[in-house]
Amino acid sequence: MKAIVLAAGYATRLYPLTLDQPKHLLQVGGRPILERLLGQLATIESLERVYIITNAKFAGRFREFAESWAGPPEVVVVDDGTTSEADKLGAIGDLALVIRRAALDDDLLVAAGDSVFSEGRLDEFVRFGLDRDAPVIAASELGDLEAIKSYSAIATDSGGRIVAFEEKPAEPKRAPGRVDVRADAFLRLAGAGALVRHRLARDARASRPRVVTELTQPRAPAGPRFESVLDLLLPQRCVVCGLGGPQLCAACLARLPRIEPPLCGRCGTPTAWPVRRCRECAGRRLAFASARAAVYYDDAVRAVVAAWKERALRRLAAAAVSVVIEALEPPRADVVTFVPPDPDRGLTRGHHPPRQLAEALARHWQLPLAAPLRRRAAKRQRGLSRAERRRNVAGVFDAKGTLPSSVVLVDDVFTSGATANAAASALRKAGARRVEVVTFARVVR
Known part of the structure; x- marks a missing residue:
């Protein structure tokens, strides 16, 4: 198994902190965010290598970090060659670039580079996906109906398949199978390496191609609900100001x-x-x-x-x-x-x-x-x-x-x-x- 960490953004909303430093290397509690994530990825027994995809502006910073990282896992930095918000490839474009350059042909774990997950849970998450032989998404349960208004909610059927998504519900209700999403979602593309490579190569510059929808919910037609789920997985930002939300606010x-x-x-x-x-x-x-x-x-x-x-x-x-x-x-x-x-x-x-x-x-x-x-x-x-x-x-x-x-x-x-x-x-x-x-x-x- 390989992992791809997405770290090619420019974090313009955090200026001036990120003018010459990627947000993934900012320290939280005395340690860089990326170091915490890699430490959690290291708990996955089957994980062999982590590819960090970044941009030309910050590639040097990530290479310095990789040289200082003692591992495991092994860390490889990939530069996507972009230099600004205007020419960046987007999440799926960067995934396609790594898959093509590294000729990846096995299970992939994909995570945002600024994510931190619960200690000791990622290995359990991977085993769950391998047992199901299906793509899986990790979410956390809040248990607080008022707090859900600031986040989002998904509903699943008895088999755990996502059947509904509601972003920042005005009147959240507790329902069977409902999970309240608060953290960055985590996507595993399991047992579908060839399909992923084929579709990503074809849609290399798309930020949100249909492949993710099809892998997440292969038996249901793609629709507005699942586009919203993808917005959770691959958050959209305004291409002009960089704020989260529509592609043009x-x-x-x-x-x-x-x-x-x-x-x-x-x-x-x-x-x-x-x-x-x-x-x-x-x-x-x-x-x-x-x-x-x-x-x-x-x-x-x-x-x-x-x-x-x-x-x-x-x-x-x-x-x-x-x-x-x-x-x-x-x-x-x-x-x-x-x-x-x-x-x-x-x-x-x-x-x-x-x-x-x-x-x-x-x-x-x-x-x-x-x-x-x-x-x-x-x-x-x-x-x-x-x-x-x-x-x-x-x-x-x-x-x-x-x-x-x-x-x-x-x-x-x-x-x-x-x-x-x-x-x-x-x-x-x-x-x-x-x-x-x-x-x-x-x-x-």
Whole structure:
């Protein structure tokens, strides 16, 4: 058996204590939290090695700790290469990284690096899971109905299977099989190494893929209750401020900087007064009739887009859709489409934010969705000048079939307009007479 300790967070809520020190190495009662956890893991007779997955910022600190750790168990530090909240892989992404690098093929014990469990209980917990030959979750019972309001509650059937979950119940009730959860949950993926590796490799950047739901409750359909259980196992945080809760909290959502008039009538750039064409688009041959974006691409929006695209936090799509609907007037169009992904990056990510945005907007605007565009591989646009961007995407799009007269083209971010213009040009060649570009965010220089 191997253990993976998740310690790749940045603990921004504990600043300044964690500016240059991971919270897992902060001392509690004269000992680092991680030292206490490793001491408890050492009681598991079948445990051979512990992998600590962390980030590039704190990897050196953890290696110093590992060198001083006398063991058992053996400790191996894995650096996931990330440097900030904006590019971190998430819990499941880090699990996938360790499993792939270490070629793990046996039972796994997964714990948060800042967890401390009851003394002498982890070995008993592992034996329980091995006897059941099933994934198991450890929880603690409070016995105080009032205290439960600050935590959460789960209910189990006669066989111990989780059948319900309630977060911070307003009126908690004692019921048969009810367990009051107060500590970080502890997950064991038992006897399913191959399945875990396969699914994690496919969803490497997802923070909460379906694999955990399926392993926790293999015979029941995944639903809101079990998504809440997963939130307990793999707590969600706002990608902007880092506070626990939704992936984008209400306060940060409200503070995303909306783009408001006056604007350029053609490319949508904010201007001092309304103009038909601005310095951004004057003298350029644009294939689209207009371009509109909902928010400025500032640091907060950059964090949202990075988490949505690179970490596959798909709940952020709903937030982006709500902002676009609030900020932009419904277009007068016949069909909605989207900028397709680069073939290689589309396979790597496993999802495509512009398509998610287009699908939701099409439903809201009650317009059909089409996917006529095809994209050939090209060099990444990041880091290129405006002229280089235009040359890089020239001719990379083709549109299949015949399109109606008016089309809405959806993308996530409008940077220089080169990609949108190249895609709009392909749509025009396929019969569209008017193309309106709609994006969640826009870079304004």
